[in-house]
Amino acid sequence: MSSTRPNQLFRNKSAKIAAIPMIVTALFVFVGGTIWTVVYSFTSSGLLPRLRWVGLDQYERLWATRKWLVSIENLTIYGLCMLVLVFVIGFILAALIDQKIRFEDTIRTVILYPYALSFVVTGLVWQWILNPEFGVQKVVRGWGWESFTFDPLYTADIAIYGVLIAGIWQGSGLVMVLMLAGLRGIDQDVWKASRVDGIPTWKAYIFVIIPMMRPVFITTLVIVVTGIVKIYDLIVAQTGGGPGISTEVPAKYVYDMMFQANNLGQGFAASTMMLVTVALIVIPWAILEFGGSKRHD
Amino acid sequence: MTDTSSSMLNGPQGPKPRKSFSRRNIFLYGTLITITLFYALPLYVMFVTSLKGMPEIRLGNVFAPPLEITFEPWVKAWSQACTGLTCDGLSTGFWNSIKITIPSVVLSIIIASVNGYALSNWKFKGADLFFTILIFGAFIPYQVMLYPIVIMLREIGLYGSLGGLILVHTVFGMPILTLLFRNYFTSLPEELFKAARVDGAGFWGIYTKVMVPMSLPIFTVAMILQVTGIWNDFLFGVVYSSPDNYPMTVSLNNIVNSTQGVKEYNVNMAATILTGLVPLTIYFLSGRMFVRGIAAGAVKG
Numbered sequence: 001m002s003s004t005r006p007n008q009l010f011r012n013k014s015a016k017i018a019a020i021p022m023i024v025t026a027l028f029v030f031v032g033g034t035i036w037t038v039v040y041s042f043t044s045s046g047l048l049p050r051l052r053w054v055g056l057d058q059y060e061r062l063w064a065t066r067k068w069l070v071s072i073e074n075l076t077i078y079g080l081c082m083l084v085l086v087f088v089i090g091f092i093l094a095a096l097i098d099q100k101i102r103f104e105d106t107i108r109t110v111i112l113y114p115y116a117l118s119f120v121v122t123g124l125v126w127q128w129i130l131n132p133e134f135g136v137q138k139v140v141r142g143w144g145w146e147s148f149t150f151d152p153l154y155t156a157d158i159a160i161y162g163v164l165i166a167g168i169w170q171g172s173g174l175v176m177v178l179m180l181a182g183l184r185g186i187d188q189d190v191w192k193a194s195r196v197d198g199i200p201t202w203k204a205y206i207f208v209i210i211p212m213m214r215p216v217f218i219t220t221l222v223i224v225v226t227g228i229v230k231i232y233d234l235i236v237a238q239t240g241g242g243p244g245i246s247t248e249v250p251a252k253y254v255y256d257m258m259f260q261a262n263n264l265g266q267g268f269a270a271s272t273m274m275l276v277t278v279a280l281i282v283i284p285w286a287i288l289e290f291g292g293s294k295r296h297d
Numbered sequence: 298m299t300d301t302s303s304s305m306l307n308g309p310q311g312p313k314p315r316k317s318f319s320r321r322n323i324f325l326y327g328t329l330i331t332i333t334l335f336y337a338l339p340l341y342v343m344f345v346t347s348l349k350g351m352p353e354i355r356l357g358n359v360f361a362p363p364l365e366i367t368f369e370p371w372v373k374a375w376s377q378a379c380t381g382l383t384c385d386g387l388s389t390g391f392w393n394s395i396k397i398t399i400p401s402v403v404l405s406i407i408i409a410s411v412n413g414y415a416l417s418n419w420k421f422k423g424a425d426l427f428f429t430i431l432i433f434g435a436f437i438p439y440q441v442m443l444y445p446i447v448i449m450l451r452e453i454g455l456y457g458s459l460g461g462l463i464l465v466h467t468v469f470g471m472p473i474l475t476l477l478f479r480n481y482f483t484s485l486p487e488e489l490f491k492a493a494r495v496d497g498a499g500f501w502g503i504y505t506k507v508m509v510p511m512s513l514p515i516f517t518v519a520m521i522l523q524v525t526g527i528w529n530d531f532l533f534g535v536v537y538s539s540p541d542n543y544p545m546t547v548s549l550n551n552i553v554n555s556t557q558g559v560k561e562y563n564v565n566m567a568a569t570i571l572t573g574l575v576p577l578t579i580y581f582l583s584g585r586m587f588v589r590g591i592a593a594g595a596v597k598g
Contacts (some may be wrong), residue, residue: 021433
């Protein structure tokens with residue numbers, strides 16, 4: 001690598017050829033595609049993309065559309081609940097599994113398998129389990145509690161929580177695995193020291209271990225949040241956005257506008273808003289993680 | 298204090314286990330077993346439902362075990378269930394998914410591994426910049442790039458075909474796979490690379506004769522990651538293929554959520570299991586490799 005050869009362009013030629021797919025992807029698809037969409041979100045594109053400028057019209061219309069507002073509200077509810085619950089459940093599970101238990105592999109395998117399944121499969125299974133005629137509601141009624149009602153997928157106000165159950169079932173295993181890796185990375189001496197100091201275990205977790213696991217928490221947070229913003233297939237499979245529009249989400253709004261309503265401009269504006277949301281999370285994280293000090297590489 | 302003896306015995310470390318029926322243990326295992334059952338339940342429900350006949354489903358509940366086992370729903374889901382337009386079951390979707398997954402996995406792994414190798418051993422000026430863009434690209438919501446890619450594929454005549462979908466999977470698999478391979482190749486001892494250089498091997502020679510044979514575990518991890526990821530994809534399947542070559546996830550959704558006719562829950566659940574079978578098999582066979590694949594994506598983000 002450090003040898004000096006005359007011709008700069010053809011130096012290391014094979015490596016440059018090997019990197020062509022990466023360069024094309026990075027420049028044309030990722031950068032080019034993103035700029036293209038942002039630019040066209042300021043046009044009145046309908047069935048086909050056209051460069052007829054309308055300023056911020058698409059955005060004004062977007063924020064005046066009830067379906068979009070419902071989508072944002074749902075994403076916020078789903079996102080916040082998902083974040084809190086997935087972290088709490090994932091961490092507690094990891095802490096329990098970290099107690100040198102028996103059958104660790106079996107338990108971990110069972111908790112993580114939903115993550116190997118697609119969102120479509122996840123959505124359809126939970127649609128079936130939450131079916132009021134045959135599922136949980138019927139079982140509890142069969143036990144003698146005749147007035148028991150539990151039909152989230154058929155009640156507009158709480159339908160998003162029905163999706164949340166499926167989301168947690170699918171995603172908490174991932175958080176558990178990452179947290180467990182973090183816990184295993186902590187020096188045993190820390191535990192010994194806290195025991196010597198007579199700190200109760202739960203206090204040691206909250207005040208010593210969790211602060212030490214900050215990097216793991218932050219990486220997990222970024223992964224979980226970017227996953228939440230993308231949520232689409234789960235909704236399509238489990239509720240189709242219904243009842244009514246009560247479980248619509250931004251990613252579905254984008255798809256519907258682009259490929260069903262022939263309203264490309266709205267689709268572009270909505271997807272740009274999704275991009276902004278992700279950027280607000282990823283950029284501060286990247287500055288924190290990579291900006292301050294250059295890591296060895 | 299017991300460090301040496303325990304490592305010699307290679308037994309469990311840490312403090313001496315307490316009595317097995319202590320209150321702590323009952324609480325611990327009680328909680329874990331309850332949670333494990335919650336996670337296992339949907340898989341059980343899928344199987345049980347798919348083995349019942351419709352009359353039994355109408356009378357019972359989703360958790361009841363089948364009184365009379367029938368495999369008819371499986372047969373129907375595979376070859377007769379209606380997707381709205383046609384009634385040839387999931388089999389078409391299954392074969393489409395195979396035709397999509399195998400080339401996508403092979404192509405994306407070849408490209409990403411060569412790329413990761415170039416980035417770790419043959420760094421050239423500007424390489425890191427493109428790599429950084431690539432990694433940040435992984436965070437951009439797919440929705441932003443959805444339509445520009447439609448245009449690109451239309452320009453090269455691949456829109457709506459299997460080839461186009463394969464290309465899309467290759468492109469979107471690139472960030473995570475390149476990261477995976479780059480990190481792995483960087484962790485290999487540099488002396489190996491230098492020795493091969495001294496022996497006169499070039500870029501491709503070192504890749505095929507030194508790097509690939511030494512990296513079979515990471516290739517397995519990449520394969521697991523890609524097969525499950527591509528098999529489970531729904532969005533790209535809907536957008537970039539046409540009804541003739543819809544992948545299995547899309548046909549599954551069309552079968553279950555199509556509004557015509559009487560709902561056959563047993564057929565639906567059989568179809569759902571069939572779709573989940575490939576990733577589940579890989580998951581249960583691969584064990585820790587699967588976990589490594591997820592962790593690889595997470596370690597350095």
